[in-house]
Amino acid sequence: MNAPNLRNFLVLVVVILILAAAYAAFIQTDHRTATEKVGDAIHELPQGVGKATDELGDDRTPGQKLGDDLRHAGDKVKENSAPQ
Numbered sequence: 001m002n003a004p005n006l007r008n009f010l011v012l013v014v015v016i017l018i019l020a021a022a023y024a025a026f027i028q029t030d031h032r033t034a035t036e037k038v039g040d041a042i043h044e045l046p047q048g049v050g051k052a053t054d055e056l057g058d059d060r061t062p063g064q065k066l067g068d069d070l071r072h073a074g075d076k077v078k079e080n081s082a083p084q
Helices: 003-027 034-047 049-056 062-081
Strands: none
Touching: 003 062, 034 049
């Protein structure tokens, strides 16, 4: 293997490792204690009761929480851009 091919291969390996680490982070379960969940819910109260109750729900992965946040953001965009 010459130098450019080796460099491209190493870059590919690093990208694959980064993607694997990100995937692992998104599928890990929530290991917070009940006290930590209540504290996070109280912290989220200014953002709305719905956001606070999401913190108290079942053990969801960070990926699931991210999906919920994106869905909520989409709903907000719809509400704010609807004709009056």
